[in-house]
Amino acid sequence: MRVAVVGGGISGMMAWYLLQQKHDVTLLEANDYLGGHTATVDVEVAGQTYAIDTGFIVFNDRTYPVFNRFIAELNVPFQHTEMSFSVKNTVQNLEYNGNTLSSLFAQRRNLLRPSFWFMLSDIMRFNKLGKRLLAADDADLDLSLGDFLLKHDFGVAIRDNYLMPMGAAIWSAGLADMPAFPVRFFLRFFNNHGLLNINDRPQWSVIKGGSKRYVEALQAKLGKDSVKLKQQISAISRDDGGVTLTFTDGRTEHYDKLVLACHSDQALRLLGDNATEQERAVLGGIAYQKNDVVLHTDTRLLPKRRRAWAAWNYNLDATVNDRATLTYNMNLLQGITAPVTFCVTLNNTAAIDPAKILGVYQYDHPVYNHYTLAAQKHRSKINGHNHTYFCGAYWYNGFHEDGAKSAVDVAALLGVTY
Secondary structure (H helix, E strand, C coil), rough: CCCCCEECCCCHHHHHHHHHCCCCEEEEEECCCCCCCCCEEEEEEEEEEEECCCCCCCEEECCHHHHHHHHHHHCCCCEECCCEEEEEECCCEEEEEEECCCHHHCCHHHHHCHHHHHHHHHHHHHEEEEEEHHHHHCCCHHHHHHHHHHHEEEECHHHHHHHHHHHHHHHHHCCCHHHHHHHHHHHHHHHCCCCCCCCCCEEEEEECCCHHHHHHHHHHHHHCCCCEEECEEEEEEEEEEEEEEEEECEEEECCCEEEEECCHHHHHHHHHHHHHHHHHHHCCCCCCEEEEEECCCCHHCCCHHHCCCCCCCECCCCCCCCCCEEEEHHHHHCCCCCCCCCCEEECCHHHCHHHHEEEEEEEEECCCCHHHHHHHCCCCHCHHHHEEEECHHCCCCCHHHHHHHHHHHHHCCCCCCC
């Protein structure tokens, strides 16, 4: 069959990789590059070039089985990294990094701060309670995170200085949205990623030389003849004979099957008036949020104490609370040795010294709430109907593995087993 895959992020690339084994596949991407959130930027400092990841950065050995197999088949090298997390709250004069005992008490006054010890005690209790309720499939899992914390009498310290910023960092969400976050989804993710454990956590890794190396390896393996960049689609029409794509330059192309490997809102826009009622209901139930991303070298965005510097650093001092405000320490994450510390900051651009900005970008991430979880359950009502298939990380947890996994699902519907 002749198949069009629209969207060149991880979902589209994985769909292309799998479907070409059995079908005549064309990958169509609106941008002038493949990768989507796989966005590595080459930066020159003091005569040396550094490849810095600004979108997709890390994966692990436990919850990324599809992606691990994928890069193994492409012979892409990777290296281990750490996934430490810090919080900076100057209003409360609080800094900590939970990676080691020393970094936890990088701010020595934490040793004498009762609220800090109470937070640590609450974290232990939250972890134990979360595991117990998940094992029992308890009704409390249907609560929102905010209501769950109130019901079980957790303090403000664990809420404001641990759970809310960590959740916001993981899902690139706003602190204001976290109290309404579905606690079942939250706890399942934490449990699967070992975040309810003190030990026995996944080993995290990064692609050597930047995440774009796997995109280059994929293109080298499959070639570029079946990839078309800068493809702007103006209309999609579907009938019993298949799918016709109309492009902004007036061209039309007919395909037997269409895979929309883009964000849910983008897929709905592409379908336009031809979207079915079910497609509008399901895809329209999964919203996306824009996040401003800045690559820079201003270490003032990191904790004041170097011992508290972590891979992920949440800044609670930012004036924005409807979007995540954190800074990734890319030297730590990518194992970079350089005369400067490369930082990638979300949604806190005003706090960065303009002279130290190396690049400004914008990425969209799915919003997770009860509407999203409800819409996810109805994927089968639209997937494969009208010769059209939908894949994207939004069907699962919103991460790179989820995009790859959703492509495997679509490939199976089209006769390709991975």
